[in-house]
Amino acid sequence: MKTVFKIAWRNIWRNKLRSAVVVCSIFLGIWAGIFVSAFSFGLNEQRKESMIRNQISHLQIHNSAWLDQKEVAFTFLATAVDDLLNKDPRLEAFATRTKASGMVSSAHYSGAAQIIGVNPNAEAALSHLEEKLTEGEYFPEKGSNPVLIGRALAQKLEAKIGSRIILNFSDGQGNIISSAFKVKGFYKEVSSKMEELNLYVRQSDLQALLGLEPGQVHEIAALLKEDADIEIVQQELQAHFPALAIQSWQQLSPELAYADDIMTQMLYIIIGIIMLALSFGIINTMLMAVLERRKELGMLMCVGMSRTKVFSMIMVETFYLALLGGPLGILLAYYSVWQGSKSGLDLAVFSDGLASYGIDSVIYPALPSSFYWGTTAIVFIMTLLAAIYPARRALKLNPVETLRTI
């Protein structure tokens, strides 16, 4: 077989330009495929992370009845849960929230609103709400009924820092509450929809208006340090508080979990399609190489080279082309993804569209290392499959016909 490898290696350099074109097409195809995959994967990861960090967290705890109907009355006492979560070293942060659905209005605009009562310090640690402020103060100690609104809502309300807006919502007994709040800050979110919908007020202010006792909350959201702990912590909390609904982010947002699940499969399909297209180029090139060398291949069979060795030689030649183009493409892709993951790809021109899907305009390509191995395997499998047809054509050559004379 050593001879086969040696001749095959030299054969691929007979027509340098043709081999170089095939190597380049494999190399560019793989690079493009992996980079597009990394872009898609990174985009999906960012969307997932954004949703988890800004909206749903890793785990949420609710009164079981809240899941069916988001009524103000369906609260639970956070104290016991708080105590347990405070002691758990696996948690990065958690915060309690009191919520009410209602309307927000100013002299210029009126619209639906999700009013979220938060503990300022806990919320800052959990969702980094304070860092998202673009203007104003984060729940100053002085002054009553402060509210933080998103920039998109501020534009609609034509509100400025210090403006008064009216929030209308129902309390636990079904009474309509109408209360004035003073705008203390504007926050920025990756999702413009969230900026329009969510308003943040002090939890104590909202509890008082809803007629709830301190400690009565609608939601506890928690972030964990490691994704791997989510299921375990969820099960432990559920065991401690069987009456409460403890949900993971996958349960809270099934579409996000589904997108996460199918992403890797989708990326392999992209690579598979690219390699399928490339394999036709390989078949064409190797078929030309076989047909050009009919006489030589016939001679090899005449003088005693077995058909198995002739077949192997064509397979090895194709394998060499993949061996040159494949790793080069994978290495360049790895470098591009690594560079992109540091600097990010700024898609500011599409920022409005991306924001409506909750995605930041700077995309950081990323790929799990297993994908590189998977791609390598696909490249070599597809290349070898592509080599079979030309190699079989070589096998079918009749030595006498190829030589015409011995």
Add this chain to the structure above:
Amino acid sequence: MAIIETKNLSRLYQDGDHIIRAVDKVNLQIEAGEFTAIVGPSGSGKTTLLNLIGGLDSPTEGEVIVDGKAIHQLKDNALINFRLQHIGFVFQAYNLIPVLSAQENVEFIMLLQNASARERKTRAQELLKAVGLEAQMHKRPTELSGGQQQRVAVARALASKPSFVLADEPTANLDSKSTEDLLDIMHKLNQEEGITFIFSTHDQRVIDRASRIIYVEDGQIKESH
């Protein structure tokens, strides 16, 4: 004892409604050490006869016995292996492997025979020296003249230590000087080492050197002396 024997050997081809008898009931015996030329006009069946003797083509009927083995009964891989071990080939168009050097081309046959690296190298160098190419051992075919390439082909044909060498029009593409040089080498190998050569040829210079001439016409042996 004959190293090649054919019995009622025929090879027929279908050409539309016609049947062409390229080789027609040929009975032939070739002894070891012969320097035989198969001659005849174009289309007379010389090459087909050579192909049948070399196991490159299958007879329509009859037998080909080489070294006591009925090669017409051998299956594909067994036949390839038989050719490798027993027959050397020299082609009209040289047909060297262009990506290998002269020495590597000669070694190639021995590689297929699984000879050791030392044996391959020694024998290849000896053979190339015998054909007067010791200075061109490391050159590739494209760097050699036609005559030199054909001499490499002769060295390659002898590399496997075959029972005989079949050469189809070996001088057809060579000039006079190269033809004379090549014939000198092959004749010397025949005379000094007893190697059997069987040529198909039109070349009078080859015919003049042959120890035996077989005249073929219409697929039949018309004369043998």
